[in-house]
Structure formats: structure tokens, C-alpha cells
Amino acid sequence: MPDTPMVAEQPDQDRVEEYDAIVIGAGISGIFMLYRLRELGMTTRVFEAGTNVGGTWYWNRYPGARFDSESWTYGYSFSKELMQEWDWKEHFSPQPDTLAYLNYVADKFDLRRDMQFRSTVQAAQWDDAATQWTVTLEDGQQARAQFLLTAIGILSAPTLPAIPGLDSFKGPAYHTARWPHTPVDFTGKRVGIIGTGATAIQAIPEIAKQAQQLTVFQRRPNWAAPLHNAPIGKAEMEEIKSRYEDIYAHCAKTPSWFIHEADPRTTLSVPPEEREAFWEQLYAAPGFGIWMGNFRDIMTDEQANAAISAFIAKKIRQRVTDPKVAEKLIPQDHGFGSRRVPLESGYFEAYNRDNVLLVDTINDEPIERITPNGIKTSKKEYTFDFLIYATGFDGVTGAFDRIDIRGSHGVRLKEVWADGPRTYLGMLAEDFPNMMMVLGPHTARGNIPQVVEHSVEWQTGVLRFMREHNYTRIETRPEHVAEWTETVIKAAEPLLSSKVDSWQTGVNRNVEGRHVRRVLGYNGHGIHFRQKAAEVAAHGYQEFRFG
Numbered sequence: 001m002p003d004t005p006m007v008a009e010q011p012d013q014d015r016v017e018e019y020d021a022i023v024i025g026a027g028i029s030g031i032f033m034l035y036r037l038r039e040l041g042m043t044t045r046v047f048e049a050g051t052n053v054g055g056t057w058y059w060n061r062y063p064g065a066r067f068d069s070e071s072w073t074y075g076y077s078f079s080k081e082l083m084q085e086w087d088w089k090e091h092f093s094p095q096p097d098t099l100a101y102l103n104y105v106a107d108k109f110d111l112r113r114d115m116q117f118r119s120t121v122q123a124a125q126w127d128d129a130a131t132q133w134t135v136t137l138e139d140g141q142q143a144r145a146q147f148l149l150t151a152i153g154i155l156s157a158p159t160l161p162a163i164p165g166l167d168s169f170k171g172p173a174y175h176t177a178r179w180p181h182t183p184v185d186f187t188g189k190r191v192g193i194i195g196t197g198a199t200a201i202q203a204i205p206e207i208a209k210q211a212q213q214l215t216v217f218q219r220r221p222n223w224a225a226p227l228h229n230a231p232i233g234k235a236e237m238e239e240i241k242s243r244y245e246d247i248y249a250h251c252a253k254t255p256s257w258f259i260h261e262a263d264p265r266t267t268l269s270v271p272p273e274e275r276e277a278f279w280e281q282l283y284a285a286p287g288f289g290i291w292m293g294n295f296r297d298i299m300t301d302e303q304a305n306a307a308i309s310a311f312i313a314k315k316i317r318q319r320v321t322d323p324k325v326a327e328k329l330i331p332q333d334h335g336f337g338s339r340r341v342p343l344e345s346g347y348f349e350a351y352n353r354d355n356v357l358l359v360d361t362i363n364d365e366p367i368e369r370i371t372p373n374g375i376k377t378s379k380k381e382y383t384f385d386f387l388i389y390a391t392g393f394d395g396v397t398g399a400f401d402r403i404d405i406r407g408s409h410g411v412r413l414k415e416v417w418a419d420g421p422r423t424y425l426g427m428l429a430e431d432f433p434n435m436m437m438v439l440g441p442h443t444a445r446g447n448i449p450q451v452v453e454h455s456v457e458w459q460t461g462v463l464r465f466m467r468e469h470n471y472t473r474i475e476t477r478p479e480h481v482a483e484w485t486e487t488v489i490k491a492a493e494p495l496l497s498s499k500v501d502s503w504q505t506g507v508n509r510n511v512e513g514r515h516v517r518r519v520l521g522y523n524g525h526g527i528h529f530r531q532k533a534a535e536v537a538a539h540g541y542q543e544f545r546f547g
């Protein structure tokens with residue numbers, strides 16, 4: 001992959017370029033947004049912090065990084081030609097292949113000529129009189145546009161652990177989302193990793209295969225279930241291609257736009273043996289079926305959730321040889337599925353290896369500090385050649401907070417959203433005219449590329465409507481923002497996940513002010529979300545004020 005692709009020319013620093021639209025981010029969202037804006041004939045500039053396209057799949061290069069959604073449901077569906085051209089090699093695509101796919105899309109549609117890389121957006125300010133956004137990059141370059149489209153992802157603001165002595169470690173230390181572009185060789189090395197979320201659960205089995213010694217510092221364990229990845233042969237890929245239309249039509253009918261769909265039965269209505277057999281079947285099957293294809297009440301009913309949690313705990317006990325280690329790996333503070341379930345390939349078996357040690361930093365030995373040589377806990381100092389921070393992200397709103405976004409009368413987005421976001425459909429924010437968000441807070445959640453495609457179609461629909469009516473300005477109406485915010489909060493109420501701290505509920509103890517839960521996504525049915533968005537469009541976007 002070239003690291004310096006054919007890209008838009010870097011303009012003169014002193015000149016302020018003007019465009020119809022500025023897109024922030026060249027990941028899955030930014031790539032498709034640019035494609036559609038071009039079709040509308042809009043002059044567009046995409047600013048991207050990385051050196052190339054890919055977003056999440058550009059940054060997260062740690063060993064073991066891969067989709068845990070079926071690859072053939074997790075690409076773009078807007079171009080039949082693209083779908084027929086691209087061959088997925090594995091049912092759950094590894095990061096290098098996914099990045100190659102996104103590069104292929106950028107090449108195929110000649111998108112890079114409107115993209116400017118190594119360009120981190122620092123600020124965006126709305127100018128009411130000029131009906132324009134002014135965007136300022138870290139290096140001081142400025143550009144203006146009538147519309148600002150944020151395509152900054154929901155997990156793109158990585159956070160380091162708030163542990164004293166962080167900068168003191170002498171060896172290489174990497175956050176998993178800022179991984180080097182050349183392979184890291186752990187052969188014969190002593191490696192310490194902090195975190196046991198979805199990222200670490202993918203990385204640990206891979207690093208364990210190489211390292212002399214891998215020590216895992218676990219704060220809270222997470223529930224995880226097997227991925228069951230497999231290669232896709234030529235004939236199978238052809239067969240998948242022949243079914244694409246049906247596959248995506250099916251995804252469009254499920255609550256989270258995945259292929260998996262809940263079983264209509266409630267857990268306790270099914271006799272225990274039958275229930276157990278069903279769970280065995282799900283546990284042995286690839287993908288998110290164990291989470292999303294389970295009985296319909298496992299995420300809402302405490303008893304149902306306790307039953308499935310007991311089943312998964314039993315599986316952990318079966319897979320981990322040392323019973324003490326197994327108990328440490330079983331979550332006690334939340335039930336299965338109430339935090340995003342990581343899918344794993346040999347995660348639990350990694351702890352059966354002689355070179356892997358699990359340190360429980362809650363019950364046994366809290367971390368006191370990072371030292372020049374490694375990590376000091378309440379019991380001892382561990383010495384490492386490498387430190388890995390798999391410590392996650394300031395989710396959903398974090399990437400917005402890192403840009404100084406100022407709307408009408410100079411109001412700051414970070415301040416307006418301090419206690420929780422206020423949006424309409426998660427697409428437009430109150431007091432931020434002409435700014436639209438792909439994957440904004442309060443929008444639908446689930447199969448990300450599908451959500452992205454829907455948002456981009458809807459937002460470019462708004463732009464087309466504005467052009468047809470000679471409107472230059474769009475903004476939300478307070479009563480509809482209040483209504484949508486209430487809808488989003490209500491939809492989250494019945495879910496057990498709303499009662500648990502995680503990035504999905506906006507909690508990140510490494511970030512000041514992020515210790516209190518917030519509702520960050522619309523948890524209603526995907527069909528309801530799309531119906532609502534379609535109705536708004538069909539009735540001429542009356543929920544907005546145009547000028």
C-alpha cells in the first residue's frame with residue numbers, strides 16, 4: 001500500500017480555499033460521503049489526519065485486528081459493480097484486507113484527488129453572516145465551506161490509561177489504535193498489556209504466540225464468545241455474490257442491520273434442556289448469533305440474562321485449565337451482552353499457556369504506577385520490553401470533543417453536549433447550522449457500513465432538497481431536538497446495557513468529565529429509525545428551519 005498516494009495538492013498556507021463542502025475523515029463514512037457529494041456536483045475537500053484512507057482500519061493495526069461481523073455483510077452495498085469485483089478472503093476480514101478494500105474503493109472511484117491527508121482538523125467555526133464554516137487545521141491552514149460533514153467515527157479518539165508515570169517507561173509503548181505501520185516483532189520479548197476489551201481479546205492470543213512472556217493486566221473482565229472464522233474459497237465467494245441482494249435485504253429488516261436476528265421466544269419459556277441445546281448451537285456457530293440471534297429477552301430481562309451469563313461462564317470454566325484463572329475471567333459486575341460482546345479466536349486458551357500471566361488489578365494487585373522498567377502493582381514490579389495500552393476510546397462524542405466546534409453565537413459543541421448530546425436523528429445538532437454528522441450521537445447503531453450508507457443517503461438527500469429550493473442554510477428546531485432526544489433516552493431505558501459502565505454509555509475514567517453514564521445511541525429498531533428518517537424526507541424536512 002503506498003503511504004503517499006495521489007492526493008489533493010496542499011494549497012498555499014496563506015490562501016483560504018473555499019468549497020461547497022468540507023468532510024472531516026476519510027474512513028468508511030468520509031469515503032462514501034465524498035462519492036455522493038461528487039455526484040451532486042459539489043466541490044469538496046476531505047481532511048484526514050492519517051496518511052491514507054481507512055479510518056478505523058487505517059489506525060487499528062494491532063495483531064489480530066479483524067471484523068467480528070461477517071465480511072460479506074460489512075462492506076459497501078451502494079455499488080453492485082464493486083460488490084461483484086471484490087472478493088473477501090475470510091468470513092471475518094483481517095485488518096490488512098479491510099484496509100486494502102477501502103483503498104480499492106478510493107482507487108476505483110478516484111476519490112483521493114479531493115482528499116488531503118496528514119491534516120488534523122483542530123477547529124471549525126460557523127460564520128452566520130457568510131453562511132459558511134471555517135475549518136482550521138493543526139498546522140494553521142484554513143478552508144471554508146457552506147457545509148460541514150463530520151465523518152469522524154465513533155471509536156476514533158483513543159485514550160491512554162490515567163496511571164501515574166505513563167511517560168516514564170523506557171521501552172516502546174503503543175496504544176493499539178496508534179500501532180506502528182511496520183510489524184512489531186515480539187519474539188523473545190517480555191510484553192505487558194493493559195486492558196481486556198474487544199481489542200485486547202483479539203490481540204492477546206496473537207501476541208502470546210510470539211512473546212517470551214505476556215502479562216495481562218485486567219481491570220474488569222468482559223464476556224466473550226468464539227468467532228469461528230474461516231477462509232472463503234472462490235466458489236463460496238461466487239455463491240455469496242449471487243445472494244448479495246437477499247443478504248442486504250435481510251439485514252435491512254433486523255433491529256441492528258446485521259444478518260443475525262433474535263429468536264422470538266423468551267428464555268424461560270423454553271425448557272432448560274432445549275435452551276441449553278440452542279445455546280450450544282449458537283456458541284458453535286460463527287459470528288454474533290450468540291448475542292443477537294439469542295432469545296429476544298436476554299438484553300432486557302434480568303433472569304434471562306442471568307441464565308445466558310451462567311451458560312457462558314460454564315464455557316469459560318471448560319476452556320480455561322486453571323480454575324482460579326477461569327474465575328478471574330468471568331465478569332461479576334455485568335451480565336452477558338450488556339457491554340459490547342467481543343468475539344474471540346483462542347482468547348481463553350491463551351491463559352493455558354505457560355508464557356501468559358493474568359494479573360487481576362481489581363481484586364489482587366492494583367496497578368500503582370508505570371515505571372521506567374515496566375509496571376508496579378501493590379505486590380511487585382513487573383519488568384517489560386514492550387508495553388501495550390489496549391485501553392479503548394472516548395467513544396462517540398470523544399472525537400467531537402477533540403475539535404473546537406463552534407456554532408451559532410460562538411456556542412461550543414463540547415459545552416452544549418457536556419451532559420449529553422442534543423440532536424435531531426443524530427444527524428444535525430442544535431445550534432450548529434449546515435453541519436451534518438455521519439455516525440453522530442443519537443443516530444441508529446449496529447452494522448456500521450449499513451448505518452453509514454443510510455446516513456450519507458439521507459444527508460445528501462437534504463442537500464439535494466436545499467439546492468432544489470434555493471436554500472443555503474439548514475438548522476434544527478428546538479422542539480424536534482427535544483422530541484428526538486427524549487425518544488433516544490426512552491429507547492435505552494429497558495436495556496440492561498444502559499445500567500452498565502462502558503464506552504457505549506459514555507463512561508471512560510481516563511477522561512475528565514466522563515464518569516457519568518449518557519445515552520449515546522438510538523437503540524430502537526433499525527426499521528423504525530429508517531421509517532422516521534424517510535417520513536421526515538417525504539414531508540419536506542419540516543422538522544428543520546431553512547433559509
Ligand code: NAP
Nearest residue numbers: 066067068161162195196197198199219220340390391392
Ligand atoms: P474497551 O472495550 O473500552 O476496553 C478497554 C479496556 O482497557 C478495558 O478492559 C478497561 O477496563 C481497560 N482500561 C482502561 N483504562 C484503564 C486503566 N486506567 N487501568 C486499567 N485498565 C484500563 O476498548 P477496546 O477493547 O479498544 O474496544 C472498544 C470497542 O471497539 C469495542 O467495544 C468494539 O465496539 C470496537 N472494536 C471492534 C473490533 C471488531 O470489530 N472486531 C475489535 C476491537 C474493538 P474496564 O473495563 O475496567 O474499564
